[in-house]
Amino acid sequence: MSYTQEDLSKLKKDHVIDAIGEVCPHTLDLALKGLKKAEPGEIVVxxxxxxxxxxxxxxxxxxxxxxxxxxxxxxxxxxxxYLKKN
Structure with a gap:
C-alpha cells in the first residue's frame, strides 16, 4: 500500500524515537531497538x-x-x- 504524507500524518504513532543529532549507524540502531519494543502491527516513527x-x-x-x-x-x-512492525 502506498501512503501519502496526509495518510502518514493521520496514523497512530505507537512509538516515537528521537534521533535528532545522531548519525549512522546509531540512527539505525535506535530504529532497531524501537522495533524490538513494538508489537506486530504497531507504528514506529x-x-x-x-x-x-x-x-x-x-x-x-x-x-x-x-x-x-x-x-x-x-x-x-x-x-x-514511518515503520510498521511485522
Whole structure:
C-alpha cells in the first residue's frame, strides 16, 4: 500500500524515537531497538535530521523483514520515518 504524507500524518504513532543529532549507524540502531519494543502491527516513527538515515533504515528493515516501510514526512529539516512492525 502506498501512503501519502496526509495518510502518514493521520496514523497512530505507537512509538516515537528521537534521533535528532545522531548519525549512522546509531540512527539505525535506535530504529532497531524501537522495533524490538513494538508489537506486530504497531507504528514506529523515528525522527531524525540525518538524511542518510532515510535510506539506510528503510533498506535495513526491508532486508531483514522486520517492518514495512510506510514512508517519510519531511518537516522543519527533520525526517519522520514511518515503520510498521511485522
Amino acid at each position: 523515528e525522527v531524525t535530521d540525518h538524511t542518510i538515515a532515510t535510506k539506510t533504515i528503510p533498506a535495513a528493515v526491508k532486508m531483514n523483514k522486520l517492518a514495512e516501510f510506510l514512508g517519510i514526512i519531511e518537516e522543519d529539516g527533520n525526517y519522520h520515518i
